[in-house]
Amino acid sequence: MGILKGNAVVGQSGGPTAAINATLSGVIRGALWAKGEGYVDKLYGMRNGIEGFLDERIVDLTEIFSSEKKLKTLEATPAAALGSCRKKMKSPDADPDTYERLLEIFKKYDIRYFFYIGGNDSMDTVSKLSAYAKNHDYEIRVVGVPKTVDNDLMATDHTPGFGSAAKYVATTVKELLRDVSVYTLKAVTIVEIMGRDAGWLTAASALPALSGGMAPDLIYLPERVFDKEAFLASVREALDDHPAVLVAVSEGIRYADGTYVGASGTARDAFGHVQLSGAGKVLEWLVKDEIGCKVRSIELNLPQRAAAHILSKTDIDESVSVGMGAVKLATEGKTGIMMTIVREAGDEYVSSVGYAEISAIANAVRQVPDEYINEASNGITDAGLKYLAPLILGEVDIEFEAGLPKHIII
Amino acid sequence: MGILKGNAVVGQSGGPTAAINATLSGVIRGALWAKGEGYVDKLYGMRNGIEGFLDERIVDLTEIFSSEKKLKTLEATPAAALGSCRKKMKSPDADPDTYERLLEIFKKYDIRYFFYIGGNDSMDTVSKLSAYAKNHDYEIRVVGVPKTVDNDLMATDHTPGFGSAAKYVATTVKELLRDVSVYTLKAVTIVEIMGRDAGWLTAASALPALSGGMAPDLIYLPERVFDKEAFLASVREALDDHPAVLVAVSEGIRYADGTYVGASGTARDAFGHVQLSGAGKVLEWLVKDEIGCKVRSIELNLPQRAAAHILSKTDIDESVSVGMGAVKLATEGKTGIMMTIVREAGDEYVSSVGYAEISAIANAVRQVPDEYINEASNGITDAGLKYLAPLILGEVDIEFEAGLPKHIII
Numbered sequence: 001m002g003i004l005k006g007n008a009v010v011g012q013s014g015g016p017t018a019a020i021n022a023t024l025s026g027v028i029r030g031a032l033w034a035k036g037e038g039y040v041d042k043l044y045g046m047r048n049g050i051e052g053f054l055d056e057r058i059v060d061l062t063e064i065f066s067s068e069k070k071l072k073t074l075e076a077t078p079a080a081a082l083g084s085c086r087k088k089m090k091s092p093d094a095d096p097d098t099y100e101r102l103l104e105i106f107k108k109y110d111i112r113y114f115f116y117i118g119g120n121d122s123m124d125t126v127s128k129l130s131a132y133a134k135n136h137d138y139e140i141r142v143v144g145v146p147k148t149v150d151n152d153l154m155a156t157d158h159t160p161g162f163g164s165a166a167k168y169v170a171t172t173v174k175e176l177l178r179d180v181s182v183y184t185l186k187a188v189t190i191v192e193i194m195g196r197d198a199g200w201l202t203a204a205s206a207l208p209a210l211s212g213g214m215a216p217d218l219i220y221l222p223e224r225v226f227d228k229e230a231f232l233a234s235v236r237e238a239l240d241d242h243p244a245v246l247v248a249v250s251e252g253i254r255y256a257d258g259t260y261v262g263a264s265g266t267a268r269d270a271f272g273h274v275q276l277s278g279a280g281k282v283l284e285w286l287v288k289d290e291i292g293c294k295v296r297s298i299e300l301n302l303p304q305r306a307a308a309h310i311l312s313k314t315d316i317d318e319s320v321s322v323g324m325g326a327v328k329l330a331t332e333g334k335t336g337i338m339m340t341i342v343r344e345a346g347d348e349y350v351s352s353v354g355y356a357e358i359s360a361i362a363n364a365v366r367q368v369p370d371e372y373i374n375e376a377s378n379g380i381t382d383a384g385l386k387y388l389a390p391l392i393l394g395e396v397d398i399e400f401e402a403g404l405p406k407h408i409i410i
Numbered sequence: 411m412g413i414l415k416g417n418a419v420v421g422q423s424g425g426p427t428a429a430i431n432a433t434l435s436g437v438i439r440g441a442l443w444a445k446g447e448g449y450v451d452k453l454y455g456m457r458n459g460i461e462g463f464l465d466e467r468i469v470d471l472t473e474i475f476s477s478e479k480k481l482k483t484l485e486a487t488p489a490a491a492l493g494s495c496r497k498k499m500k501s502p503d504a505d506p507d508t509y510e511r512l513l514e515i516f517k518k519y520d521i522r523y524f525f526y527i528g529g530n531d532s533m534d535t536v537s538k539l540s541a542y543a544k545n546h547d548y549e550i551r552v553v554g555v556p557k558t559v560d561n562d563l564m565a566t567d568h569t570p571g572f573g574s575a576a577k578y579v580a581t582t583v584k585e586l587l588r589d590v591s592v593y594t595l596k597a598v599t600i601v602e603i604m605g606r607d608a609g610w611l612t613a614a615s616a617l618p619a620l621s622g623g624m625a626p627d628l629i630y631l632p633e634r635v636f637d638k639e640a641f642l643a644s645v646r647e648a649l650d651d652h653p654a655v656l657v658a659v660s661e662g663i664r665y666a667d668g669t670y671v672g673a674s675g676t677a678r679d680a681f682g683h684v685q686l687s688g689a690g691k692v693l694e695w696l697v698k699d700e701i702g703c704k705v706r707s708i709e710l711n712l713p714q715r716a717a718a719h720i721l722s723k724t725d726i727d728e729s730v731s732v733g734m735g736a737v738k739l740a741t742e743g744k745t746g747i748m749m750t751i752v753r754e755a756g757d758e759y760v761s762s763v764g765y766a767e768i769s770a771i772a773n774a775v776r777q778v779p780d781e782y783i784n785e786a787s788n789g790i791t792d793a794g795l796k797y798l799a800p801l802i803l804g805e806v807d808i809e810f811e812a813g814l815p816k817h818i819i820i
Contacts, residue, residue, distance in 0.1 A: 016592050018585075048594055079588040086593070167813060171719050174814055175428075178489040179716040182426050183496070184458055189712075211812035212819065301708045302599075306589040309581050309720055312813065392813035402621035403577055403722065403802035404584055409622065 004139060005039060006112030008327070010061070011046040011053060013118035013125070014086065016079035017161030018168075018308040019319040020147045021408075023117050024082065025075045026323020027145070028065050033324070035062065039331045040113060045410065049085035049118070050125060054101055058109075059410060070408060075316055076398050077407040078308035084118075089125045092132050099132050106133075106140060113330050117145045117323070120153065120363055123338050127358040130336035141330035144338040144358060145322050149305045151200035152365045155356040156340035158391055160322055161305070163315025166204035167392035168307040169193055172300060173216060173248060174208035181214075181244040187294040188235060188245045188287050191216070192280030194304050196252035197365045199223050201304065203372065204388055205248035206380035217245045222252035223367050224377035226261055231283070232290050234378055239293065249279050251299075309405045313394025318351060325353035349390035414549060415449060416522030418737070420471070421456040421463060423528035423535070424496065426489035427571030428578075428718040429729040430557045433527050434492065435485045436733020437555070438475050443734070445472065449741045450523060455820065459495035459528070460535060464511055468519075469820060480818060485726055486808050487817040488718035494528075499535045502542050509542050516543075516550060523740050527555045527733070530563065530773055533748050537768040540746035551740035554748040554768060555732050559715045561610035562775045565766040566750035568801055570732055571715070573725025576614035577802035578717040579603055582710060583626060583658060584618035591624075591654040597704040598645060598655045598697050601626070602690030604714050606662040607775045609633050611714065613782065614798055615658035616790035627655045632662035633777050634787035636671055641693070642700050644788055649703065659689050661709075719815045723804025728761060735763035759800035 010027045012020055024045075031043035045061045046053035059082075065071055074081060092099045105111070114129065116122050126144035133140045146153050149165035173191060180189045193202040199221025209215035217238040220226055238245040253261045262279040280297035287295040322339040329337065338361060342354040372384030380388075399406040420437045422430055434455075441453035455471045456463035469492075475481055484491060502509045515521070524539065526532050536554035543550045556563050559575035583601060590599045603612040609631025619625035627648040630636055648655040663671045672689040690707035697705040732749040739747065748771060752764040782794030790798075809816040 012592075016589050048592075051594070077588065078585045080592045083594070084592040171814055172713050172717070174817070175488045175716040175718060176712055178487065178817060179426050179712055182422075182458075182490045182494040184461070184493070207812070208814060211814045212817055214819075296712075298711045298713075299709065300713075302586055302589055302706075303582050303708070303710075303713075306585040307582070308585060389812065394813070395810060400805060402617070402799065403804070404581055404618060404621045407584070407588060407622055409624075 003039065004112050004141065006110045007042045007044060008034070008040045008113035008115065009044040009046055009053065009058065009109070009111050010115040011049045011117070012080035012082050012084050013049040013116060013122040014084060014148070015119070015305065016084060017147050017149050017305050018078045018164045018311060019161040019315050020079070020117055021077045021081045022075040022316045022319035023145050023147060023160055023323040025071045026320035027115050027327060028061050028071060029320065030324040030327025031062060034327050034331050037331070044109065045082045048083040049087065050089070051085035051087050052083065053105065054098065056105060064410060073399060073406055073408045075320065076308055076311065076396055076405065078306045081408060081410045088121050089128050091128065102129065103133070103136060103138055106138060112140050113327070114140055114142045115145060115326050117147055119146065119148045123358055123361060124363070126338070127336060130358070141333070141335040143326045143330050143334065145326050146338055149201060150195055150198055152198035152367070154364055154366050155338065155361050157343040157351070158341055160315065160319035160341070162200065163312035163391035165201055165304050166207070166388060167312040168304055168310050169201055169204045169300060170207035170392060171310055173205040174212070174214070176298065177208060177214045177246055180246060184243055185294060186239050186243045188239070188247065188291070190247045190249060190280045190283045190295070190297040192249055192251055192278050192297060192299040194300070195222060195250040197222055198367045199250045200368055202248050202250040203368055203380050203384055204392070206385060207388055207392060210385060210389055216248040218247045218378045219380055220247070220249045220253050220378060221368055221373060222250045222254060223373060225256045226253040227256070228286065232286070235287060235291060239291070247283070249283060251279050253279050309398060311396040312392045313396050314391055316396050321353050329355055413449065414522050414551065416520045417452045417454060418444070418450045418523035418525065419454040419456055419463065419468065419521050420525040421459045421527070422490035422492050422494050423459040423526060423532040424494060425529070425715065426494060427557050427559050427715050428488045428574045428721060429571040429725050430489070430527055431487045431491045432485040432726045432729035433555050433557060433570055433733040435481045436730035437525050437737060438471050438481060439730065440734040440737025441472060444737050444741050447741065454519065455492045458493040459497065460499070461495035461497050462493065463515065464508065466515060474820060483809060483816055483818045485730065486718055486721065486806055486815065488716045491818060491820045498531050499538050501538065512539065513543070513546060513548055516548060522550055523737070524550055524552045525555060525736050527557055529556065529558045533768055533771065534773070536748065537746060540768070551743070551745040553736040553740050553744065555736050556748055559611060560605060560608055562608035562777070564774055564776050565748065565771050567753040567761070568751055570725065570729035570751070572610065573722035573801035575611055575714050576617070576798065577722040578714055578720050579611055579614045579710060580617035580802060581720055583615040584622070584624070586708065587618060587624045587656055590656060594653055595704060596649050596653045598649070598657065598701070600657045600659060600690045600693045600705070600707040602659055602661055602688050602707060602709040604710070605632060605660040607632055608777045609660045610778055612658055612660040613778055613790050613794055614802070616795060617798055617802060620795060620799055626658040628657045628788045629790055630657070630659045630663050630788060631778055631783060632660045632664060633783060635666045636663040637666070638696065642696070645697060645701060649701070657693070659693060661689050663689050719808060721806040722802045723806050724801055726806050731763050739765055
């Protein structure tokens with residue numbers, strides 16, 4: 001394949017993470033390299049993903065990020081600095097106007113490289129766009145770069161963004177373990193962690209075991225059916241052993257009949273409207289009703305994906321690398337691919353940047369494998385800890401301003 | 411007053427904070443100094459406060475903390491390393507046995523210095539104990555060292571523990587502001603912050619304004635009556651201006667009739683039991699019902715007081731200083747006092763360690779003063795920001811182990 005010259009564009013899509021801007025920084029770093037090599041002139045950023053791009057709401061990133069210092073600040077800024085969207089692209093047959101419009105904008109700005117950072121839906125966009133351009137004889141390289149705190153994408157050992165979220169979850173759970181253990185009174189604390197279909201983040205709550213020994217007594221993932229009676233028996237057993245019991249649960253745990261534990265606790269507010277409760281809240285009520293001891297639930301909520309003040313250096317370094325790698329591979333002729341992180345074989349953790357053909361990636365969810373969950377379905381095995389441990393290693397030097405982490409606003 | 415020689419004991423009481431162990435470290439540092447000066451031989455730590463002390467559950471801290479490194483780790487360990495209790499002491503008349511038992515233990519271990527780190531109840535314990543010992547001709551110096559993330563104690567400019575909790579709240583709110591602003595869709599996010607009777611921590615959510623400009627659109631404290639209609643009008647106005655609206659509320663906000671906003675949203679669970687909701691959840695329901703846009707609520711919950719991974723250096727330094735100061739003043743003959751932090755006059759922030767006679771401190775709550783709250787009762791003034799800003803300054807170097815902050819377990 002020959003050298004393709006022109007401009008590049010990058011967008012962010014889907015739910016933000018604390019590392020999605022590190023990947024953006026990687027793409028910018030890659031573009032600066034590609035500029036030096038003569039492949040790329042300008043790197044545009046689309047505001048609010050493909051949605052803003054269709055309105056030509058773009059910024060010149062090569063101009064804005066002229067200094068290493070700014071890139072470093074971007075790498076420690078949470079969420080999506082370019083804004084995001086939740087647009088799911090239809091097929092070209094179903095929505096030809098959108099594709100024609102995209103082609104028009106590509107031509108207008110001489111866009112030859114298209115980088116899209118996001119989750120499953122974004123990879124779908126990459127796949128469709130890549131095929132459409134090929135069918136319309138417009139030469140463009142379309143590369144997807146994954147991100148999600150859920151760690152549930154296929155084809156990659158883990159996803160950029162997961163390590164930092166896991167570090168935040170494990171740190172917070174470790175601190176909560178200290179907090180709830182100060183009294184001699186019997187008490188149950190239930191921590192609800194993100195993860196609708198996969199329990200990776202909840203599994204990370206087991207990591208404090210590797211640094212000081214304390215860890216949640218019980219951990220429940222959506223990969224296993226949630227059994228109310230078994231849960232209550234395990235809580236009672238733990239309470240017999242020590243006063244402060246901590247339980248970590250995924251938001252997505254389900255009963256045998258497939259209903260979410262959360263949805264089963266539907267409540268009515270003062271106005272009589274039905275309100276959904278979280279799984280943690282429902283288990284809090286259950287413990288209160290059936291065991292009767294002091295109990296509280298804590299939903300870690302959005303801070304799990306936004307907490308850029310305690311990033312995993314491993315995650316941020318890898319997030320930057322996949323962004324840079326995306327540009328590199330595109331200049332080499334790759335298109336319709338998704339970047340991946342490859343864990344090398346061996347006892348020591350070494351990762352490298354890889355890629356997979358997007359068409360080969362099913363829209364499937366990668367769940368926590370059986371060998372990472374204990375037999376009682378209420379804890380993480382040593383094999384699981386071994387998989388998770390290196391992903392949270394290392395800290396990123398954060399710049400503070402007026403006592404708070406400094407963020408960049410584009 | 412002459413030199414008093416003997417042993418010392420220190421305890422922690424009430425709800426933990428991220429800085430209560432820094433104060434413990436200060437007391438240990440003070441005891442090591444006092445040992446060198448010949449005042450104190452051993453410093454005992456009581457497990458689970460006065461409750462454990464009554465069972466003689468004590469440890470020798472002068473032996474455990476022989477190295478500077480261990481003290482540094484202790485200063486970054488959240489919660490109460492010695493354990494805590496919630497015991498409210500009755501008067502000697504009402505419960506003579508307890509006081510006689512205490513005197514017995516004092517004599518048995520030759521305790522001449524008694525340091526108690528805690529909130530209002532702990533200061534009450536200090537006051538009663540100091541008076542009782544005096545009336546029974548047992549020479550002992552009893553000093554209270556305050557702590558609370560609520561910052562609501564009288565006589566001190568602010569409380570040890572508040573600055574770190576405020577830094578965590580402001581950091582988290584700053585990160586959430588980035589997170590919720592990525593979409594173009596209109597959405598309201600309500601963040602519920604600790605503070606039953608005083609809104610200090612909630613006020614700290616305004617601090618991101620000093621580092622980057624973004625801040626919550628609306629802030630509601632328990633110091634002002636919460637008006638539902640005014641709230642809805644303000645949210646609507648903010649939504650007209652920009653899509654992502656963030657509201658910070660204290661858990662303790664109340665309607666004009668004195669009922670808690672939280673309690674007013676009582677819901678019934680699947681079993682028909684009445685369940686209390688938080689103020690944030692009730693406002694979430696209100697916005698959903700009355701405005702109808704996307705809305706979510708986030709309760710920051712226990713991590714506010716447990717997050718030792720993002721400490722305020724100012725807070726930790728001061729927390730250590732009041733602990734050391736307590737020992738110093740006790741050796742000088744002071745008893746029945748509570749340590750305080752004094753803010754020196756002048757534009758630059760300078761603080762020093764002070765004290766107040768405990769008998770002079772009413773069991774009153776120190777609320778956020780009028781001049782810190784805006785006229786519309788939904789925001790913080792520049793004067794408020796000026797008071798808060800220095801308390802979150804500086805970061806503490808945290809030691810990590812297996813990717814997580816290292817804690818010490820006594």
